[in-house]
Amino acid sequence: MADSTSDGAVPRQPTQRELNRVAVSSLLGTAMEWYDYFLYGLFAALIFDELFFPELPGAAGSVLALLTFAIGFVARPLGGVIFGHLGDRLGRKTTLIVTLLIIGTATGLIGLLPTYSQIGVAAPILLASLRFIQGLSLGGEWGGAVLMVVEHAPENKRAIYGAMPQLGSPIGTVLSSGVIALVTLLPEESLMSWGWRLPFLLSFVMLAIALYLRLKVEESPVFRQLQAESESSEDERAKIPIVELVRSSLPQMFLVIITCLFASGGFFLMTTYAVNYSTDVLGMTTSLVLTATLVGAVLEAIAIVISGRLGDRFSPATVVTGGGLLALVMTVPVAILLSSGHPLLAATGIALGIGVLGVPYGPLGTLLSQLFDDTHRYSGVAVSYNIAGLIGGFVPSLALALQTQLGDTVWVIGLLFAVIVGMTAVGGRLSGAMVRKRLQPF
Template sequence: MASQPSRSAASPAPTTDPKELRRVAVSSLLGTSMEWYDYFLYGLFAALIFNELFFPSLPGAAGTVLALLTFAIGFVARPLGGLIFGHLGDRFGRKATLIATLTIIGMATGLIGLLPTYDQIGVAAPILLATLRFIQGLSLGGEWGGAILMVVEHAPPEKRAIYGAMPQLGSPIGTVMSSGIVALVTLLPEEALMSWGWRVPFLLSFVMLAIAMYLRLKVEESPVFQQLQSEQKAGEDKRAKVPIAELLRTSLPQIVLVIITSLFASGGFFLMTTYAVNYGTAVLEMAPWLVLTATLVGAVAEGIAIIISGRLADRFTPAQVVTGGGIVALLMTIPIVFLLGSGSAVLAALAIVLGIGVLGLPYGPLGTLLSQLFDHSHRYSGVAVSYNIAGLIGGFVPSLALLLQTRLGDTVWVIGLMFAIIVGMTAIGGALSGKAVRRRQALAAGAAD
């Protein structure tokens, strides 16, 4: 049963002050950049050295598999975080919820840099590592959806897609920051890297937390939530008392569409970063600095693609651009596979760049598209829970790819096949989501008449 339009389905007046709109956009961008930096940083170290630091007694690839599984634990936490913070965001406001998510992930990441290793405290070390990774995921489960909604709900209708793409830039910026700092610390002598060098990138999160928090405290609440508060004071409270219950009652089809459409954002991305880093260094014997440089350049390409697709989505529609971006990514699968299998380290690095970069095309307008699928009364919960269920599934893609590699051999077609399936789902989900948005808009227009 599709979500029915309500009086709150009509968008309230957006922010008219350009200065405030820029402040909201920059705050959301910096917040998501920090959150993704924290999140990606863990993935890179899980692929490179966490097997030695926290799982040294396991033979062969077992330590790497477990290190990547602790990486995936963060994705298990994300739907729960979406549920918790989605409820808070729908009931008590976007701003306060985003301040909480930012604080939690910043502290969790910084504490990872203070953890003792397996050699120092034994099995307690990987347990503490997995716990902090779970907390990271919990926080990120509420961050992304809230940051998207803050910008989209402030922006004027004709610019919602490009402003909605601003928090999306947090992903490539976080990748550039994490890849860059990891590339620098891996230049240290191995003894220094394994003893203290790996801790530095995590400890920097404390500094970034202070900066991002300062900016986030200055933004105003979303106009949509302000309208819901006004209706409450007027005796017409449109806020769902239990947002997740209303979401499940009215919007199950939308949840399924979001999962199908959004799987590329985690599954495709981490296939081309976390798994590709491990594959490039362990199988192709590429130098770690070259693989990390490829992820950095790929993130820059992704950022450019996000800006382009955000602008295109305001000219056309977010659904059309997400669908088209999925098709382009699908067509890029074959050259990516052949470049990876070329035997040339430089061409393999180029494949990683292309794989990451092309994902920016559907990613730019994705948040704006998802916000169009849900009613205001449970929008935060709808976006956060459904997007993070897709994140949960996608978080296991690197581990699944590694397991397939152990069964099928060191073939690049593992990457090609999984990438093609994931971005093909994006194209299908984007097209179906477009139909759902048009149907929802038609119902809202009919109710207004």
């Protein structure tokens, strides 16, 4: 991309203060979004079968509760198309404000829902509808947050700054797990009647804070320059990003999909499904499983920061590839720990499985931004990443179905985890080769 606008002026580069503001805004915004998302996932695994599917026998209620969780992943590619188009045409900032408002409102409304015992079958229908809206919004959030930071950052610090939105994932995990741990201290009757609503209602407060911060940031310099250049070209303005994406970037989309499966499939295998498996099959207490999730999130956050720095020293593709290989190696000890039968060892396995995913996750956003051109970068990242999210969203339900057929074996987790992170290593390697072939500065 050119370094100057159509009138020859070089766009003003953000100051360090502005860059820090963008990084903090993206971090807190994605933390709030992931808090909402993980909150639903944890409650889907723990109690939503009793609240919204009490008439179904045995594991059927749990499967349907997890399937409502997967509904959000169905919505994410559609959200990627819609908000990707808005992000490429109207701007990153405007689009991110809209996604934040939608998911914060939808999550808060879940806390106001009547249950099955109050309104019957309408309750799970409303729950699934709000879950769909959550997913629609998240389909446009992460990609936009990554691009805002990467497109503001200097070239030699794009991987570490680009890792900031990824930190929203472990922070959201810590917040959601911590809040759930607190409300589960309530007597069971109180938890099932009103206590479960509190974490969702808290989303309204978080929405106000995150929205205030997001309104303070400036639009991406890359988008401002692209907008200035397109003002002199009607053909450029007439382009539809998703059409241009499909026409010119299908190989990049495929690589993003296989590389990013770990970010949803691997993560939710080690959280949503592992929570269900550990409590129902291994007999672990909910508090211990949530503690393991919290520790895993802290380990993941540390890994994200370290791998982000390594991404600037080497390359994002190199670190993503190495992270996938490291996670593949860790599959065996994680599965052994989970199958040990000892609650503390099993909890350690969950924490390690979550934590190791932070290694490829740190520089992932920066790698993805290098694969697409300016004119459809938001659409490219959002649509491809969320197709991977759609596939990965069904991993917990697939694992539960395999568990039902094969028996209560922990190696279901190990097998699926190995396949997913192995694809990350392959995708990272191939993505790196493509970046080297076509990389353009932006």
